[in-house]
Amino acid sequence: MSMEQERDLTKRQMIVCDHVSKTFYTKNTETKVIADLNITANENEFLVLFGPGQCGKTTALNVMAGLETATSGTVTVGNEIVTKPGPERGFVYQTTALFPWYTVMKNVEYGPRARGMSKKERRKKAQYYIDLVGLGGFENSFPNQLSGGMQQRVGIARAYCNEPAVLFMDEPFGHLDAQTRYLMQEEIIRIWEKERRTVVFVTNNIEEAVYLADRVIVLTNCPTRVKKEFIIDLPRPRNYTDDKFLNLRAEIQDVVDKTL
Amino acid sequence: MKNKAKQKQIAIKILATIFSFLIFGLLWEMLVRFSDVGRVMPGPLETLQSFFEHFTEKYSAYTLPEHVWRSLRRVLTGYFFAAIAAIALGILMASYKTIDAIVSPLFNMVRPIPPVAWIPLAILWFGINDGSKYFLIFWASFLSMVQNVYAGTKSADPKLIGAAKMLGANDGHIFLTIVLPSAVPYIFSGLQLGINSAWAMAIGSEMIRSTDGVGWLIIRGMDNNNLLQELVGILAVGIVGFALASVLRGVEAKLCRWNKRGT
Numbered sequence: 001m002s003m004e005q006e007r008d009l010t011k012r013q014m015i016v017c018d019h020v021s022k023t024f025y026t027k028n029t030e031t032k033v034i035a036d037l038n039i040t041a042n043e044n045e046f047l048v049l050f051g052p053g054q055c056g057k058t059t060a061l062n063v064m065a066g067l068e069t070a071t072s073g074t075v076t077v078g079n080e081i082v083t084k085p086g087p088e089r090g091f092v093y094q095t096t097a098l099f100p101w102y103t104v105m106k107n108v109e110y111g112p113r114a115r116g117m118s119k120k121e122r123r124k125k126a127q128y129y130i131d132l133v134g135l136g137g138f139e140n141s142f143p144n145q146l147s148g149g150m151q152q153r154v155g156i157a158r159a160y161c162n163e164p165a166v167l168f169m170d171e172p173f174g175h176l177d178a179q180t181r182y183l184m185q186e187e188i189i190r191i192w193e194k195e196r197r198t199v200v201f202v203t204n205n206i207e208e209a210v211y212l213a214d215r216v217i218v219l220t221n222c223p224t225r226v227k228k229e230f231i232i233d234l235p236r237p238r239n240y241t242d243d244k245f246l247n248l249r250a251e252i253q254d255v256v257d258k259t260l
Numbered sequence: 261m262k263n264k265a266k267q268k269q270i271a272i273k274i275l276a277t278i279f280s281f282l283i284f285g286l287l288w289e290m291l292v293r294f295s296d297v298g299r300v301m302p303g304p305l306e307t308l309q310s311f312f313e314h315f316t317e318k319y320s321a322y323t324l325p326e327h328v329w330r331s332l333r334r335v336l337t338g339y340f341f342a343a344i345a346a347i348a349l350g351i352l353m354a355s356y357k358t359i360d361a362i363v364s365p366l367f368n369m370v371r372p373i374p375p376v377a378w379i380p381l382a383i384l385w386f387g388i389n390d391g392s393k394y395f396l397i398f399w400a401s402f403l404s405m406v407q408n409v410y411a412g413t414k415s416a417d418p419k420l421i422g423a424a425k426m427l428g429a430n431d432g433h434i435f436l437t438i439v440l441p442s443a444v445p446y447i448f449s450g451l452q453l454g455i456n457s458a459w460a461m462a463i464g465s466e467m468i469r470s471t472d473g474v475g476w477l478i479i480r481g482m483d484n485n486n487l488l489q490e491l492v493g494i495l496a497v498g499i500v501g502f503a504l505a506s507v508l509r510g511v512e513a514k515l516c517r518w519n520k521r522g523t
């Protein structure tokens with residue numbers, strides 16, 4: 001057992017995927033999307049799942065969040081086995097899943113409102129997270145009046161505002177332009193450092209993975225399983241052109257090339 | 261800048277509308293004056309003049325606005341209950357599989373029957389007077405609304421429902437905050453179809469048997485060979501139909517502000 005793994009054991013495990021598999025059954029086909037997934041995420045860790053397109057990343061995240069049920073195996077978050085969606089877990093979607101008929105404010109306060117928090121209290125909380133993601137002044141805008149990057153910020157604020165123990169983020173910057181994407185990567189780390197949570201972040205962008213992660217888990221093609229994991233022990237804020245950064249990136253790329 | 265461009269657009273639209281009415285009126289007037297059409301058709305100016313005269317002058321017992329009001333009262337009563345029933349049934353069918361399974365076959369059977377086919381039975385069941393009219397208006401608009409409500413209730417994006425569940429919403433809250441808002445645009449196109457059918461049925465049923473209302477006015481014009489009266493009635497039907505549709509569109513625009521792009 002390596003030094004790093006030993007160190008990990010002393011931390012509290014927040015998410016445990018234990019032999020999770022997922023097969024979709026349709027009329028006359030079955031698609032095995034997840035072969036056998038064993039993943040743990042520690043408390044307040046920024047864990048990145050890195051895998052090729054269509055390998056089953058969204059499916060894996062959906063199972064962990066409770067939006068899909070595993071065909072076999074269990075997911076535990078905190079001390080509870082996940083069986084259905086619930087507010088202890090937050091989800092940021094790959095493409096925007098904002099409620100188009102609600103303003104930014106009403107989107108962000110949706111969770112607290114659904115759970116019966118008083119208007120005054122939830123407004124205050126929502127305002128805090130709206131400001132945190134840098135959308136102060138846009139409280140009364142509707143989602144379709146915002147740019148893609150701003151919509152993702154609303155999605156992040158909405159997930160955070162419910163104060164879940166863990167956050168799942170499914171390629172939230174996947175469809176942003178390169179410039180905005182870099183900016184959002186910086187922002188998400190700033191927010192995470194301010195509001196510590198366990199984050200499981202999915203991406204198919206290797207640079208993004210190394211920039212964000214405490215630990216990167218490389219997934220194989222469909223049906224997916226864990227190929228290898230990398231501890232990213234670089235100080236933050238990170239520099240995309242730093243030697244160590246580039247070395248790690250190359251190292252991961254190497255593994256990816258071999259597994260495909 | 262943006263505002264100015266918008267104002268200009270509106271100005272052009274208004275001018276174009278006036279222009280098209282003028283052209284139409286001119287052609288109409290010329291046809292009436294210089295061809296045989298004049299024998300079966302009064303001119304536009306004459307029609308307009310008679311239209312305004314009958315704001316104070318009576319056709320039979322009532323002035324034109326009073327006739328319009330009588331027709332409107334029938335439409336709005338029948339339509340109001342039809343809208344409530346259609347929204348309730350549409351939502352129930354879309355939400356509960358058992359209700360859907362029981363009601364759908366019946367509904368699919370009666371839906372292709374044009375509402376006018378029920379006129380004789382309606383008169384037998386609900387009387388020759390307002391009873392049968394209310395029923396026919398109700399039925400005609402109900403039929404054209406249920407399906408839209410049903411489709412709208414089914415239209416909610418499963419991803420948004422999932423997102424709401426992830427945020428801790430229960431079924432009731434999801435219905436109010438996700439399913440209903442998704443259905444609103446569909447419900448409004450249903451309401452729009454419904455008001456058209458209701459208005460058509462009101463005029464139609466007044467033509468069959470009535471002592472007042474715009475439908476009666478038109479049919480009376482025919483009986484008396486009073487072309488002017490017919491045309492005035494038709495004009496009133498058009499204006500009221502347009503007004504009803506516009507009111508609905510206005511309410512929809514208010515409720516569905518999020519559906520529009522830009523500010």
Ligand SMILES: Nc1ncnc2c1ncn2[C@@H]1O[C@H](COP(=O)(O)OP(=O)(O)OP(=O)(O)O)[C@@H](O)[C@H]1O
Nearest residue numbers: 024031033052053054055056057058059060204222
């Ligand atoms: N509900 C479903 N029924 C059947 N097959 C499904 C279903 N959901 C996903 N799949 C299949 O599972 C595979 C993986 O899908 P998934 O969306 O999890 O991959 P992904 O890695 O998130 O892809 P992307 O990189 O495009 O985000 C795909 O081939 C897809 O067709």
Ligand SMILES: [Mg+2]
Nearest residue numbers: 057058094170
């Ligand atoms: Mg995906």
